[in-house]
Amino acid sequence: MPLTEITDLSDSRVAAYTSLTEAQLRNRLHQDEGIFIAESPKVIGVALDAGYQPLSLLCEERHIAGDAAPIIARCPADMPVYTGSRELLERLTGYRLTRGVLCAMRRPALPSLADVCRDARRVVVIDGVVDTTNIGAIFRSAAALGTDAVLVTETSCDPLNRRAVRVSMGSVFLVPWTWVGTDYQDRLRALGFKTAALALTDRSVSIEDPELASEPRLAMIMGTEGDGLPQQTIAQADYTVKIPMSHAVDSLNVAAATAVAIWQLRIR
Numbered sequence: 001m002p003l004t005e006i007t008d009l010s011d012s013r014v015a016a017y018t019s020l021t022e023a024q025l026r027n028r029l030h031q032d033e034g035i036f037i038a039e040s041p042k043v044i045g046v047a048l049d050a051g052y053q054p055l056s057l058l059c060e061e062r063h064i065a066g067d068a069a070p071i072i073a074r075c076p077a078d079m080p081v082y083t084g085s086r087e088l089l090e091r092l093t094g095y096r097l098t099r100g101v102l103c104a105m106r107r108p109a110l111p112s113l114a115d116v117c118r119d120a121r122r123v124v125v126i127d128g129v130v131d132t133t134n135i136g137a138i139f140r141s142a143a144a145l146g147t148d149a150v151l152v153t154e155t156s157c158d159p160l161n162r163r164a165v166r167v168s169m170g171s172v173f174l175v176p177w178t179w180v181g182t183d184y185q186d187r188l189r190a191l192g193f194k195t196a197a198l199a200l201t202d203r204s205v206s207i208e209d210p211e212l213a214s215e216p217r218l219a220m221i222m223g224t225e226g227d228g229l230p231q232q233t234i235a236q237a238d239y240t241v242k243i244p245m246s247h248a249v250d251s252l253n254v255a256a257a258t259a260v261a262i263w264q265l266r267i268r
Contacts, residue, residue, distance in 0.1 A: 003064070006084040009091060014082050016104045017058050034107035036160035038170075041067045044103045046170030048074055053106040058082045060089055060100030068101045107160065110178040113151065117191050120148035120176075121217050121267055125184060125195075127233060128155045128224035129254055135159055136167025137255035138222070143171035145262040150177040151184060151219070185221075185236050193217040196265070197237035198257055199229050204242035207264050212239060220261045222254055 009018045016025065016035055025035050035055060038044045048054065054075045059068045061083045072081060089100060110116075117123060124147050129135060135157045142150050152159060159165075159172045180187070185195050194215045198207075205212070212218065221237060223229030228251075234240055243252060243260055252260065 002078065002080045004080060004082050005061075006058070006082045006088065009088065013080070014058055016056070017082075017102055035104050036107055036165065037162040038103045038105055039101070039162060039166045041071050041101050043165060043170040044071050044101065045074075047103070047105055047173050050173040052108065052173065054079060055104040055106060056080045056082065058084070058089070058102045058104075060084070060086050062086075063100045071101065071103070111176065113178060113180055113184070113187055114191065116149045116151070116176045116178045117188070117193070122147055122262070122265065123149045123151060123188075123193070123219045124258060124262065125151045125153070125180070125188075125219050125221040126156050127153045127221055127229060129222065130155075130157050131225055132157050132161045132163040133167050134225065134253070134255045135161070136164040136169075136172070138258045139164070139168040139175060139177075140171040141255065141259035141262055143168075143174045145259065146266055147175060147262050150175050151180045152177060153184070154179055154181065155224075185219075185233070188219050189238075191217070193219045194238040195219045195221060195236070196239040196241045196261075197221045197223075197229050197234045198241050198243070198261055199223065199234050200242050200251070201234060201240050204240045207241050207243050207261060209241075212241065213265055213268065218265060220258070220265060222258050222261070225254055 006014055017037060038047050056079060057072065064083055086100060124142055126138060139150060139159060157164060159177060165172055188195055196212060196218055198221065221229060221233065243257060
């Protein structure tokens with residue numbers, strides 16, 4: 001496998017890791033050419049298990065024959081492997097890398113909403129959530145607690161953002177997901193779903209309401225940090241749902257609220 005030492009972050013061969021913005025990596029104009037960056041051997045291994053295509057590796061010199069070795073062994077023999085010092089990679093990311101391995105991977109073609117929901121009974125809709133940590137945590141809960149699919153509005157952060165992927169511990173590769181437009185509630189109803197907007201309003205029902213859990217197909221809509229869901233989205237939903245709070249706490253972080261909703265409203 002070609003091994004190249006990098007001593008300068010301006011080297012064009014590692015532009016995907018150093019100088020391309022998330023929007024450029026995603027490449028909306030030519031999505032079949034889009035890439036994303038996965039970080040750490042464990043996360044990269046999950047992506048490889050899920051069938052994602054690796055394009056190159058960037059890792060600390062000391063990990064070539066160590067933590068990165070099993071990953072390198074699974075990659076194409078002609079795939080470039082770039083290496084550099086710990087200090088160089090720390091300058092790149094702004095922090096010490098977990099086991100010092102990054103992998104550029106090809107973005108997959110995403111399924112349509114109809115395809116991703118074909119056999120689903122419980123889906124999460126991420127509407128306008130822009131914090132990468134929250135996106136990653138939501139996907140981790142969705143995978144761990146048994147959500148069938150995740151739908152992400154185009155006003156939300158990219159689930160394949162490097163930090164979101166890292167926080168999810170690779171769970172973003174395990175749950176079917178796709179992008180959706182503003183008409184997602186109408187399209188979900190056409191597929192037989194009821195929609196439940198998590199929001200505090202005068203007409204909100206408790207998440208413990210047995211009618212919610214008895215719905216055969218339910219989409220849980222989670223809103224942005226701070227402002228929550230738009231009023232129009234709440235008004236369109238079949239249910240408006242709240243999580244009962246104690247000690248005068250007014251709300252939960254969106255990632256925590258999503259985990260509660262997934263567990264409480266799961267198919268029994």
